[in-house]
Amino acid sequence: MKPEYTAYQNSPHSRVKCVECHVGSGAGWYVRSKITGLYQVYAVITGQVPRPILTPIESLRPAMETCEHCHWPEKFYDRKQRNIISYLADETTTAWNVHLQMKTSASNSALGNAQGIHWHINKDVKIEYISSVRNREKIPWVKYTNLKTGEVTIFEDKDEKLTAAQHDTLAIRKMDCIDCHNRPSHNYQAPQNFIDELITAGKIPHELPDVKLVAMDVLNQDYSTSDSAMMAIKTQVDEYYSAMYPELLETSKKEIEKAIAGMQEGYSQNFFPKMKVKWTAYPNHIGHMETNGCFRCHNDRHTSASGKVISRDCNLCHSIVAQGTNDEMQISNSFNPLEFKHPVEINEEWRTKLCADCHYKLY
Ligand code: HEC
Ligand code: HEC
Ligand code: HEC
Ligand code: HEC
Ligand code: HEC
Ligand code: HEC
Known part of the structure; x- marks a missing residue:
């Protein structure tokens, strides 16, 4: 498990023991993880383990029992600012800055009732989905139940509708922490x-x-x-x-x-x-640059019977408060977020294409 251990040492969870996430205190889970754990060790030694190890791994304890042991989802998280510096592959390796204010929790303003990113795990919200591939990279069907009113909305990807046979055989999964934070401690970067x-x-x-x-x-x-x-x-x-x-x-x-x-x-x-471990084998679902992540659902294609779409609005999840090169920065604040400017000329194609359509294989 060299890859997992190496990535883990560089993660925010490097002081959290493997067993805190992979083996829980409940007897049932312990037995299951111990058995599959032993099998994995055996399989690695005898060379039988699939390479890369297939994820999602079935023996992971449910997120509600692990992550929530330490994190408190109802807690209000201040909007975190992420300052990202990327470099262009040009002669002078030009630095390009993007400052994003992440809308993790509800905005505490009197305007509107937008819940923010952690809305999906709000106690009144249930999001379920069907993925058409094992690694959950494609999500053509999403169901939102408002647990307070009982109201149900089903969103389907209009370009990739599931067949009746797929509906019969594929499992429905309830969304939890791991559907976004799938690499909290083993993040292999591009x-x-x-x-x-x-x-x-x-x-x-x-x-x-x-x-x-x-x-x-x-x-x-x-x-x-x-x-x-x-x-x-x-x-x-x-x-x-x-x-x-x-x-x-x-x-x-x-x-x-x-x-x-x-x-x-x-x-x-x-x-x-x-x-056979690298970023393409284990895509990180937070974000949408190299792989679709949030855009697996938020891609403007998932539509409900009444015409609602799961939005890809650039201000839904974050506000861009600064962007540009070190010499030429546009600066604003979260009340007046900036319109995204793509660092190099691509004929505004980011408006119609998904970022990963180009960024998965940019170089
Ligand atoms: C903060 C929680 C957490 C900790 C701590 C943690 N893991 Fe994981 N681990 C995960 C999650 C989440 C996955 C991915 C689950 C998925 O995609 O199904 C995972 C996946 C794995 C996999 C499958 C292959 C892969 O890279 O995704 C292995 C093997 C693994 N972990 C081993 C370890 C070992 C060994 C340690 C300690 C050195 C450790 N884990 C610590 C949460 C954790
Ligand atoms: C044993 C306690 C523990 C468990 C279990 C745990 N975490 Fe954490 N987590 C922490 C601590 C402590 C930090 C803060 C680390 C720091 O700031 O250096 C953290 C940080 C984080 C962060 C912020 C990382 C960042 O870059 O700022 C995220 C996101 C997160 N955890 C998600 C998860 C998820 C998802 C799970 C379940 C798979 C999980 N955690 C399980 C203790 C835990
Ligand atoms: C819909 C996707 C999604 C789900 C589901 C989700 N998160 Fe997050 N979470 C995010 C994003 C995006 C951020 C902001 C990360 C960033 O850009 O730094 C975040 C931030 C966090 C942070 C860091 C907060 C801070 O400001 O330091 C923690 C801790 C965390 N999440 C824990 C959890 C736990 C525990 C669960 C499950 C109960 C969960 N999240 C479910 C997407 C999600
Ligand atoms: C499994 C599908 C799915 C995934 C994956 C997903 N979302 Fe969502 N998200 C939804 C649905 C459904 C809604 C509600 C759409 C509606 O009713 O307008 C929503 C709504 C939101 C909202 C608006 C909440 C509000 O204030 O009302 C935010 C913000 C958001 N998502 C952020 C994210 C982020 C960030 C990620 C990736 C880390 C992500 N989502 C991944 C399905 C998903
Ligand atoms: C459903 C939520 C959501 C929507 C909609 C969304 N983003 Fe993001 N965006 C994220 C998350 C989550 C990250 C990752 C932040 C992090 O790295 O912690 C991100 C990261 C970024 C980054 C930094 C990428 C990097 O790593 O260099 C840029 C730039 C960006 N988004 C632009 C956009 C633009 C432009 C749009 C509109 C076409 C958009 N976003 C729509 C959630 C979203
Ligand atoms: C039509 C193809 C295309 C699309 C679509 C596209 N990009 Fe790019 N992007 C590029 C090219 C080409 C570069 C220049 C790469 C270099 O010089 O290193 C680039 C560079 C960038 C950079 C700086 C370098 C880096 O790797 O971070 C950012 C940030 C960026 N793009 C964000 C986005 C975001 C956000 C989206 C989606 C909203 C997007 N791009 C969609 C082609 C595209």
Whole structure:
């Protein structure tokens, strides 16, 4: 379980024991997890475990009994501000900032009654869904029950309606914490994201020309072992700079070495070829950039009989309060959120396409 343990050590739950989430105090769950746990250890040793291990894993304790042991969902969470720095794959590795105010809980203003993101786990709300694929990446059918009034609304993806046979065989799942927070302690990041973090942290020198471009080139190839990846990162980065910027091999030798070490570190924390573990095997459902996450349902295609849609309005879940390059930032506040500006010219295609349509395979 090297991938799980490595990612776990870098997570906000690194001080929470594995068994707090994977084995509960109830006797029934304990027995079940212990048995499947033993089987997994055995299977890893004898090489029988499916690679990657299939998720969702059935032996996880229900979220209501684990997460809610420590977190209190009815609690009011202040709107958290997420300041995200991304870098473009251009010559100067231009920094692009987005400051989002996340609408985690209800807005405590007298205006309207919008509940915010944690509305889905409100005691008066029940959301159920059917996924047409095992890993829950596709959700063509959603049912919302207002437990106070008994009112029911069914939303169907108008492009991908389930057949009668699918309705008969596929399970209905009640939405809980794990349907959004599915990677609370094992988050394998896409290269574009962990490279951005390493540049911001100074572990990959921002001043090296083309540094993100090179990283994307090298890290978006498939390697069969970690050792071959480590070697390829070194060889290809060296080759790139000797071909494109031969003078830098002398003047920026240290920076190039540092960039290589940074990329190797990022790779070894997020890719585990032996177990076939990487971000595409375990997509994170919070957000909507590289994979659809929230946009599995919030994509303007899920419609009810009366014509209601599950909205993709850019101000539903967050307010953009700042965006732009370091030299040219648009700044506002949560009362006047900014209209999203895409960092590079794409003919406003983000309005009609989902972000992941391009961002899943951008490099
Ligand atoms: C904060 C809760 C939490 C903690 C702590 C935690 N896990 Fe997990 N783990 C999860 C969740 C949630 C999943 C994904 C469930 C899903 O998608 O069905 C998961 C999935 C897994 C998987 C399946 C493969 C994968 O990567 O998704 C393994 C194996 C695993 N955990 C092992 C561990 C080990 C070993 C530890 C301790 C080092 C640990 N977990 C600690 C919540 C946790
Ligand atoms: C044993 C207690 C415990 C359990 C069980 C637990 N958490 Fe946490 N969780 C914490 C603590 C403590 C923090 C704060 C860590 C910090 O701020 O460094 C945290 C932080 C978080 C955060 C905020 C992370 C961030 O980046 O700010 C989320 C989201 C979260 N937990 C979700 C979950 C989910 C979902 C589960 C169930 C799968 C879960 N937690 C189970 C103790 C727990
Ligand atoms: C509809 C998706 C969804 C569901 C369901 C959900 N969450 Fe969240 N939660 C989010 C998002 C999105 C955020 C904001 C995260 C961010 O951008 O940092 C968040 C934030 C949090 C935080 C951090 C709050 C803060 O401001 O520090 C905790 C803790 C948390 N959730 C726990 C839970 C628990 C426990 C459950 C289940 C009872 C749950 N969530 C269910 C989407 C969800
Ligand atoms: C399984 C489908 C599903 C998923 C996945 C999902 N949602 Fe929702 N969400 C809904 C439905 C259904 C509604 C209610 C639509 C309506 O009645 O207008 C809703 C409503 C909301 C609302 C408005 C709540 C209010 O104030 O009334 C917010 C905010 C929201 N979702 C955020 C998120 C975020 C953030 C994520 C991803 C982390 C997410 N949702 C994932 C189904 C989903
Ligand atoms: C259903 C809720 C929801 C809707 C609708 C939504 N977002 Fe988001 N968005 C999120 C969540 C959740 C995140 C992840 C925040 C985090 O990383 O903690 C996010 C992240 C982002 C980011 C930062 C991405 C990154 O990592 O670089 C941008 C930019 C963004 N959203 C723009 C948009 C735009 C533009 C729209 C409208 C087309 C939109 N969002 C609609 C929930 C939503
Ligand atoms: C038509 C394809 C396309 C669509 C659709 C699209 N993007 Fe992009 N996006 C790009 C390209 C190309 C770049 C430039 C990549 C680079 O230079 O590294 C980019 C870069 C970005 C960046 C900065 C670099 C990074 O990786 O974070 C952000 C932030 C971003 N896009 C947000 C979004 C959001 C949010 C959406 C959906 C609302 C979206 N994009 C939809 C093509 C697209």
